[in-house]
Amino acid sequence: MTLDRLAFRAVLGRFASGVTVVSTVHDGLDHAMTASAFSSVSLDPPLVAVFVNRRNRFHGAVVASRQWAVSILAESGQDAASWFASPGRSETDQFGRVDHVRGDVTGAPLVRQAIGWLECETWAEYDGGDHLILVGRVVSARVLPDDTDIGTEGWDRPLLYYRSHYAALLRSSADERSQVALRAAIIEDGAYDEGQRGPGAHERG
Numbered sequence: 001m002t003l004d005r006l007a008f009r010a011v012l013g014r015f016a017s018g019v020t021v022v023s024t025v026h027d028g029l030d031h032a033m034t035a036s037a038f039s040s041v042s043l044d045p046p047l048v049a050v051f052v053n054r055r056n057r058f059h060g061a062v063v064a065s066r067q068w069a070v071s072i073l074a075e076s077g078q079d080a081a082s083w084f085a086s087p088g089r090s091e092t093d094q095f096g097r098v099d100h101v102r103g104d105v106t107g108a109p110l111v112r113q114a115i116g117w118l119e120c121e122t123w124a125e126y127d128g129g130d131h132l133i134l135v136g137r138v139v140s141a142r143v144l145p146d147d148t149d150i151g152t153e154g155w156d157r158p159l160l161y162y163r164s165h166y167a168a169l170l171r172s173s174a175d176e177r178s179q180v181a182l183r184a185a186i187i188e189d190g191a192y193d194e195g196q197r198g199p200g201a202h203e204r205g
């Protein structure tokens with residue numbers, strides 16, 4: 001039986017996720033792309049994975065540099081998510097308009113409008129069809145302070161992605177820490193459709 005590709009894409013799009021920016025420095029240039037196909041892999045050793053379309057410019061840069069960072073975006077990072085997903089943006093000054101700091105270990109740019117940051121060294125690369133499965137050993141991890149109240153404006157509010165839309169968590173109230181993920185609200189169309197590029201592991205529909 002042949003696979004219904006539309007259904008395939010539609011199912012993948014129904015996997016709600018966070019949104020990251022993965023970044024690296026290669027040949028003195030900053031490279032970054034928006035990625036929702038990010039996963040934890042192992043606690044010991046500490047490993048994570050991102051899935052990189054081989055056609056993306058970021059692919060060549062990160063394969064060469066073998067050092068990269070992951071910024072887990074906050075709601076306020078939505079503009080950065082859109083920017084690092086826009087095709088044809090200049091390669092020479094990708095972070096010119098994005099507030100960032102440098103990772104202590106890798107020197108990769110970390111997006112400030114994020115709620116957690118990882119720096120990684122490439123641990124393994126696997127064939128993932130039209131994507132590269134890039135596994136990184138985490139060499140540095142930073143998160144917002146644990147005691148930051150989840151209701152505090154601007155703090156600890158992850159950017160979400162579902163069916164090509166950016167979304168935000170709706171919380172019941174500031175003090176209900178145990179009921180964080182109650183509901184999500186669509187905030188904007190993310191306009192991410194790789195239909196022109198063929199199917200991918202992280203496709204949304």
Ligand SMILES: Cc1cc2nc3c(=O)[nH]c(=O)nc-3n(C[C@H](O)[C@H](O)[C@H](O)COP(=O)(O)O)c2cc1C
Pocket residue numbers: 019032033034035036037038051052053054055056057058059081084085086087088161190191192202
């Ligand atoms: C919400 C969202 C999630 C994305 N996730 C991924 C992903 O996980 N892997 C990927 O290769 N591309 C992903 N993309 C697409 C890339 O961000 C996009 O193709 C980008 O322009 C690549 O930039 P580059 O060619 O400069 O590397 C995503 C786009 C959006 C909007």
